Amino acid sequence: MTRNHRIPPSPLPQREGVDPVRVRLPVEGPWVTVRDHLAERLSGAGAGVVDGMFDAGRVVGADGRAVSADAAYVPGMFVWFHRDLPAEVPVPFPIEVVHRDEHIVVADKPHFLATTPRGSHVTETALARLRRELDIPTLGAAHRLDRLTAGLVLFTVRPEERGAYQSLFRDRLVRKEYEAVAPYDPALALPRTVRSRIVKERGVLAAYEVEGEPNAVSHVELAEHGGPGLGRYRLTPATGQTHQLRVHMNRLGVPILGDPLYPVVTGPVPAGDFRRPLQLLARSLEFTDPVTGVTHRFRSPRTLRAWAAYDEWAGQ
DSSP states (O other), rough: OOOOOOEEESOOOTTTTTTOOEEOOOOSOOBBBHHHHHHHHHHHGGGGGGHHHHHHHEEEEESOOOOOOTTTOOOTTOOOOOOOOOOOOOOSOEEEEEEESEEEEEEEEEETTEEEEEEEBBSSSSHHHHHHHHTTTOOESSSOOOOOOEEEEEHHHHHHGGGHHHHHTTOOSSEEEEEEEEEEOSSSSSSEEEEEEEEETTTOOOOOOOOSOOOEEEEEEEEETTTEEEEEEEEEEESSSHHHHHHHHHHHTTOTTSSSSSOOOOOOOHHHHHOOSEEEEEEEEEETTTTTTTEEEOOOOOHHHHHHHHHHTTTO
């Protein structure tokens, strides 16, 4: 007989645009109570945190009722709870909505704002903000941009359609164009396509290149260059490795301005320090809508600060 693993709807509403945590108790394990399992699972949360959640009735079952700390462990049971939201420094830049219809939202994300909740960035993320500002609690991200990168991000309105849009990025059916400001080197022959194998280890800030079959491909063109030795570059990635464009520009000897990791790791950027944004912008997105069949072409109207203010960035 096949077990029904259908996930029940959440009995808890979002909080500040953030979903509650959902936990499905493993089918096998040594735990006697629900509390035993959560205490092990959330062992890094700090002493007394899990017991405090149970005491406050913050752990609930599918019926929305509080689960007691001594409730018997039931394999396959679902429970929900809200984590305590971390204190976050507000990112003082707005998100501009470039396009909105019944299926998707395309937003122009500012520098320093994470795309989705992760780690210490939870409510100060593009997803949480847009859910609140647009009053679309079902909004989800079809892909992500680095926190330090500005530009276009595609969000989906209907959860049942999210997979179709995410598959566009997985299958490389989206044409993405980026813009960067970096030093100008007249000896650097462009355009060119850079291919390498990039590795990004969990817990290590910077990615690095190794020998082996390339997994990262970027086309680099010089759009124009200015007086103080700066160039504006057009970057077209054919793959989507973490920090790919930043690594490839550094490899060419023209690291992107404002980068705290390449060529030298000086980051992470301290919370609240918005002085020198990474000069990398997701300029455009082009794709055929998998739901409506419409061909979309979106473009960010942003201007990278270094290109608008040569004197501030010259020589950096």
